[in-house]
Amino acid sequence: MDLILFFLLAFVAVGCAINLVLQSHPISSAISLIGVMVSLAGLYLLLGAEFIAAAQIIVYAGAIMVLFTIVIMLLNSGKEAPGRMNNLSRFLGLPLLLVMVGLLAMVLVQVVPPTQEVKFGNFTGGGPADLGMLLFTKYVLPFEATSVLILVAILGAVVLALKEMD
């Protein structure tokens, strides 16, 4: 069951990611990105990260992608003009990409011990209680720094929007 679910979600994720890159209209790319994020949430569940899976759906597929679609709507962004790639990138780009992924895969298969297998239910440390305990003890300083970061981000967005109105 693990294997079937993994392959299903992995194919959806990779297919949606390729669709994201190949589509010429930004709204199609945004919907493909939502597909990638939802299938990644399923993979997180298989890896025993329940809280992160829920946060992935709510924060990424919900909040961030809604922001993206609103901006695409607001700017009425149309189709992208056809590309002008030079011959080197047109003919060598895809083979070099495949070589890079192949090399990475080779290294990963050799470095990561093959006895490590993912079975659903073997690791149950990803619930909200465990995460919260670690977040408010060991990682309390980064957590507080994050609040400052969000404040700065809000101020930056407001300043940029105000500049727009003048």
Added chain:
Amino acid sequence: MDFLTNSGVPISWYLILSAILFAIGASGFLIRRNIITVFMCIELMLNAVNLSFISFSYMWRQVDGHIITFFVMVVAAAEAAVGLAIILTIYRNRRTLEIDQINALKN
């Protein structure tokens, strides 16, 4: 069918999936010219890295990777808010979303 229903998935496959997604995001970042799509490719790369954090977290049976992923999500949300505000400002000033035409720093 016993192989399909009972066996687990090697953890390196999750890491390879993460590498594939990252490579697709990086190539999209390089070949696309609509600034919003480029931004979405950055989000795709962040998601790929998150998957590898969660996989390593499973591998070592530690929750620390989940915490890092959580922080990456928060930073991505802040980044999206500021980045989209910048895109709006650029569009107001230059009336274009093509990154080839936004070259004010070049000359």
